[in-house]
Amino acid sequence: MDRNGFSGKWGGAYIPEVLYQTFQELKEEYARCRKSPDFWQEYLELMSTYSCRPTPLTYAENLSKHFGGAKIYIKREDLNHTGAHKANNVMGQGLLVKRMGKKRVIAETGAGQHGMATATMAAKFGLECTIYMGEEDVMRQRPNVFWMEKLGATVVPVKDGSRTLKDAINEAFRDWVTNVDDTHYVFGTACGPAPFPEMVAWFQSIIGMEAADQILKYHGKMPKKVYACVGGGSNAMGIFKRFLEETDVELVGVEAGGHGADSGAHAIRLSSPDATPGVAQGYKTMFLQDEDGQMKHTHSVAAGLDYVGVSPILSDLWEKKQVRFESATDDEVIQALDLTMKKEGIIPALESAHAFAGAFREAGQLSPDDAIIINQSGRGDKDIFTIAHAYADPSWKEFIIGRGKEYSKN
Amino acid sequence: MDRNGFSGKWGGAYIPEVLYQTFQELKEEYARCRKSPDFWQEYLELMSTYSCRPTPLTYAENLSKHFGGAKIYIKREDLNHTGAHKANNVMGQGLLVKRMGKKRVIAETGAGQHGMATATMAAKFGLECTIYMGEEDVMRQRPNVFWMEKLGATVVPVKDGSRTLKDAINEAFRDWVTNVDDTHYVFGTACGPAPFPEMVAWFQSIIGMEAADQILKYHGKMPKKVYACVGGGSNAMGIFKRFLEETDVELVGVEAGGHGADSGAHAIRLSSPDATPGVAQGYKTMFLQDEDGQMKHTHSVAAGLDYVGVSPILSDLWEKKQVRFESATDDEVIQALDLTMKKEGIIPALESAHAFAGAFREAGQLSPDDAIIINQSGRGDKDIFTIAHAYADPSWKEFIIGRGKEYSKN
Amino acid sequence: MLLEQQLRNALEKKDILLMTHIVLGYPSFDVNREVIKQMVENGVDCIEMQIPFSEPMADGPVILKANQDALAAGTKVEDCITFGAEMVKEYDIPFLFMTYYNIIFKYGEEAFFKRAADSGIKGFIVPDLPPEMGESFLALADKYNLAPILIYAPTSTSERMGELAAHGRGFIYCVARRGVTGKKSEFDKDFDNYLGRCRAATDLPLAVGFGIQDKEDIEALKGKADMAVIGSRTIKLVEQDGAKAVGPFIAGLK
Amino acid sequence: MLLEQQLRNALEKKDILLMTHIVLGYPSFDVNREVIKQMVENGVDCIEMQIPFSEPMADGPVILKANQDALAAGTKVEDCITFGAEMVKEYDIPFLFMTYYNIIFKYGEEAFFKRAADSGIKGFIVPDLPPEMGESFLALADKYNLAPILIYAPTSTSERMGELAAHGRGFIYCVARRGVTGKKSEFDKDFDNYLGRCRAATDLPLAVGFGIQDKEDIEALKGKADMAVIGSRTIKLVEQDGAKAVGPFIAGLK
Numbered sequence A, B: 001m002d003r004n005g006f007s008g009k010w011g012g013a014y015i016p017e018v019l020y021q022t023f024q025e026l027k028e029e030y031a032r033c034r035k036s037p038d039f040w041q042e043y044l045e046l047m048s049t050y051s052c053r054p055t056p057l058t059y060a061e062n063l064s065k066h067f068g069g070a071k072i073y074i075k076r077e078d079l080n081h082t083g084a085h086k087a088n089n090v091m092g093q094g095l096l097v098k099r100m101g102k103k104r105v106i107a108e109t110g111a112g113q114h115g116m117a118t119a120t121m122a123a124k125f126g127l128e129c130t131i132y133m134g135e136e137d138v139m140r141q142r143p144n145v146f147w148m149e150k151l152g153a154t155v156v157p158v159k160d161g162s163r164t165l166k167d168a169i170n171e172a173f174r175d176w177v178t179n180v181d182d183t184h185y186v187f188g189t190a191c192g193p194a195p196f197p198e199m200v201a202w203f204q205s206i207i208g209m210e211a212a213d214q215i216l217k218y219h220g221k222m223p224k225k226v227y228a229c230v231g232g233g234s235n236a237m238g239i240f241k242r243f244l245e246e247t248d249v250e251l252v253g254v255e256a257g258g259h260g261a262d263s264g265a266h267a268i269r270l271s272s273p274d275a276t277p278g279v280a281q282g283y284k285t286m287f288l289q290d291e292d293g294q295m296k297h298t299h300s301v302a303a304g305l306d307y308v309g310v311s312p313i314l315s316d317l318w319e320k321k322q323v324r325f326e327s328a329t330d331d332e333v334i335q336a337l338d339l340t341m342k343k344e345g346i347i348p349a350l351e352s353a354h355a356f357a358g359a360f361r362e363a364g365q366l367s368p369d370d371a372i373i374i375n376q377s378g379r380g381d382k383d384i385f386t387i388a389h390a391y392a393d394p395s396w397k398e399f400i401i402g403r404g405k406e407y408s409k410n
Numbered sequence C, D: 001m002l003l004e005q006q007l008r009n010a011l012e013k014k015d016i017l018l019m020t021h022i023v024l025g026y027p028s029f030d031v032n033r034e035v036i037k038q039m040v041e042n043g044v045d046c047i048e049m050q051i052p053f054s055e056p057m058a059d060g061p062v063i064l065k066a067n068q069d070a071l072a073a074g075t076k077v078e079d080c081i082t083f084g085a086e087m088v089k090e091y092d093i094p095f096l097f098m099t100y101y102n103i104i105f106k107y108g109e110e111a112f113f114k115r116a117a118d119s120g121i122k123g124f125i126v127p128d129l130p131p132e133m134g135e136s137f138l139a140l141a142d143k144y145n146l147a148p149i150l151i152y153a154p155t156s157t158s159e160r161m162g163e164l165a166a167h168g169r170g171f172i173y174c175v176a177r178r179g180v181t182g183k184k185s186e187f188d189k190d191f192d193n194y195l196g197r198c199r200a201a202t203d204l205p206l207a208v209g210f211g212i213q214d215k216e217d218i219e220a221l222k223g224k225a226d227m228a229v230i231g232s233r234t235i236k237l238v239e240q241d242g243a244k245a246v247g248p249f250i251a252g253l254k
């Protein structure tokens, strides 16, 4: 990232003037933290006592045999407190907020995962907390809303635009410009105005650092390939960052193919020609937008990947061909999820299952001497409403109908 | 445990003759495993690569301040793979099954937690798997049933008796006597015929071993008290075992008080006079039974504590006054849960919240120089249907009603 | 007369004896009375009366349901003992109590033995009480001269059978197959081998139970076993066709 | 004539100028036409025409909804530019385009400046383009002689105001308070201090916007600012009472 927050020609900080000063403070505090070994030490300690770091690297023996190719290793971000890699970023920003002396945090959330993580951090650090969530996501992800409220957060349903993640981000910015003095906006992914992309990627880089040590310990050498799903790009950047130094490791980002690359109902920014460069939500990247620059509707079975933009750092790595991008459709993702549950007893989040789908396509082409790593960004049991729905499970429907009737009565 | 499987006068193996031989084999294999340092090493490796061991010990700073007494530490079994301490036992038994060469596992489950863990282990180890679950629990815990099925297990709803945990255990025994040659019954708690109580406690003792090291590291000395909820007794034995050696550490087991000790609707076996010695489900312990020896109905907001018996090892420790037993009512438990979520950003399972409730009552009486440990046996987000229901959350009800209507349409 | 002697006497007149099973209080003691009458009048040699228990771990669906319904109807252990005494007075064949150990344990072992002995009951079948767990139980059986019926299973090793024989009295209950009560058993080569092992391990009479349904099954046991046990089959019969159907059914087995 | 000069000329006849805001295509270009007519005829000195964008991050609920509805009605950037050109021809006051940076970026910066200059547009307000991000934008503004309107906020330090002044042309848009468009602002001591800092930082005319609702607000600004900006207020007025209500409202502000 250069002085103005660009990676190559991507990124920057396209922010209203009212936020200028707070971004200056944020950048300065962030720079101090990056320079201070104590800060990283404090971060590691927090993550190893409050969350479960280092998270394991699991050898997926059955899947490896099934595909008959590379040894498949799974980096288990699902075992983090709150169930996803989102905790890494949020707890890091929490430490920053404490240092800046702010008393309130806000955040956007799509799947609810980042909202849960932020509400959790706010409870732990004694901060006021407001979460913006598209009205449609509030409906889809009611369990997460319930928990956020129980954790003490106020959840505001956003009724504008497509009523999903990008609208929640806009609304969070509106809150921020209003309450900038005492409020920090905990951005949830490696997007948004600088320094967020770099800062979020930094906190998440703990994933790749651990994974590199672990794969050397178990496999004796670097993996051939590393796979991660790409929504905003934070879990991908988190695991990729360390491996960018290793020129023989191929990095593969898997985007949400939705109903297919040709369907118009997807969230493929980098691995299809549908996206073009643009500036929105405070940064420049590849966006799914029309010829006038209006953002399009996106679709994915995974709420956390259902987003119009992508990390500017990834756009840069894409352009420089340092990361290869693929996509997986909703159907492929459900299949990959199914196989992973049955073979390994592991339930990836729908988001993470994209990385699995991408890896499964290619694992057979490698040799058993090779290893690949799949980043399991989160756990799937949070997605019961979506997954059971996708399977059209009859007993699940019956259960919900029965409960609904019971609640209608009183 | 003596030669016949008794701890003091409790325990034993009251089993049908058809199981005699298989118990001989099990006891022998278990004895071999206990003697072999390699086995424990293999177990530790599995638990640190597939699950997240050692699980953290979290300092609950806000709760400690809130009560103004002892420093409160939380042992985080919720961060295990599948979300509870049940994984420790199940993965251990999985290794044993591999050594015995059996191809199929069965298990009972109440809350669904042990069923989930067993289905997970079976997927990982490539075993066939059948889970018995009381019909009432199947209805209460549909999400867990869904996941077990997706993990490849067959879930059999048990329609006999009170259609809850104890009936599921009977039914699992019926399966076992039928399929004894190729099947292992993965008992879910430190109950049942010997060697199960001791064996399950052994696998779970990893909790206390880690916790002792951790508290010495963070606090510099042993804790004053250690709290655990008591259903069958496996998480309690797991954390207590190591501390039994430390005579200055008081161990407190918290049972399910349900609607109150005088209500008849509870599952208090050791801390009320309602239970009497008995023999059922293969072992001798304190049971909630009538004067004829017929088992009573029990009640708890936490399905995993809703059980008529209790570990014979705990009955022995109770009799010898090495463990103190208390109970917490449903209402106290919901309050403790609420406080823990808001103060620490941590969501205990309803079962675990009993331990929190017990500890909260007493924390203020100690000094800040003292530490106490609460064993958080599992995470509460699995309990959304029960917890949201207990809170009578209106938006949750609305959400379920809406979903139900949608499903009724097609 | 002791149970074993009683059975040996009966065996002098028959190729194979017949033991039947009822669940006390199911569907009522009145029906129990009628069923036992029909059984005895049609030549049953021994009857095991099950005192219902809430957790009948070794029983299949038919007997399990009978246990539950008996309890739901309010059946008490005391009623069962009284009823047993009444039957002993009424009929000249040996009666046994079958139940799970907790019923006896909770009643008080010695009290239970005393009551049973006073009532003229001949022995106990307790499927969840292996001899290792039954030291005091076996001692009391000796003291009160009641037969503890021990159980062989196809999974029992010959060594184990020998151990069990040492503790058994009256007869040995040979479970025909793995599993619970109620399902049909195959009387094949494996079964013959198993029964051969049983015979070699003990001098006590051998009863065979689990899944015996009809005359054919009983014929197949002649010469190999001393007594056939009919369990779930008559319970189902009473459920479907009433107590009166039991007499003709039993008569038809010979 | 350049924007700044145009405004200074107007200021010779008035204590304070009035700038109004419309969202193009909301509810339709026809209504836009009528509203602008009423505004100009009733003495508005400058009009900012917002080209709608799907992500209007700095706007409050009223303008946000207007953006969305305009887009939903099919409003295109090209239509907006054409409409702007028509207004410039029709009326003698300066017109500005207000929009978010992506609209310009996606159109092509130079192409956009060229079209705007050809149409006689006087300047641009782009709330998400701070000068650090707008190097090429500012260079093109110079080249095409269009005024880039820079923004001051109460959170801007005096040093920052100085930097911004160096890049601004036409006037400086002083945001009256923290937050988004549409809510009432307080013109209190703090505000006076802030405006004092603004004045000290630049020689450009000062416009004050965000939350100005009525004559009273405008009176309060006299002598402190050069131009008052009315935004959401007229949009709400048109929604409630139709385009014809705008003329009397504007007339009543003086």
Ligand SMILES: Cc1ncc(COP(=O)(O)O)c(C=O)c1O
Residues within 6 Å of the ligand: A084, A085, A086, A110, A111, A112, A113, A114, A188, A189, A190, A229, A230, A231, A232, A233, A234, A235, A236, A303, A304, A305, A349, A351, A352, A377, A378, A379
């Ligand atoms: C489990 C999980 N994985 C991945 C993502 C996508 O975000 P990112 O690309 O920033 O990792 C999300 C977002 O909510 C998520 O919850």
Ligand SMILES: Cc1ncc(COP(=O)(O)O)c(C=O)c1O
Residues within 6 Å of the ligand: B084, B085, B086, B110, B111, B112, B113, B114, B188, B189, B190, B229, B230, B231, B232, B233, B234, B235, B236, B303, B304, B305, B349, B351, B352, B377, B378, B379
């Ligand atoms: C989270 C959790 N805690 C505790 C228990 C109670 O079991 P035990 O007493 O064996 O630990 C259960 C049982 O399902 C459970 O799921």
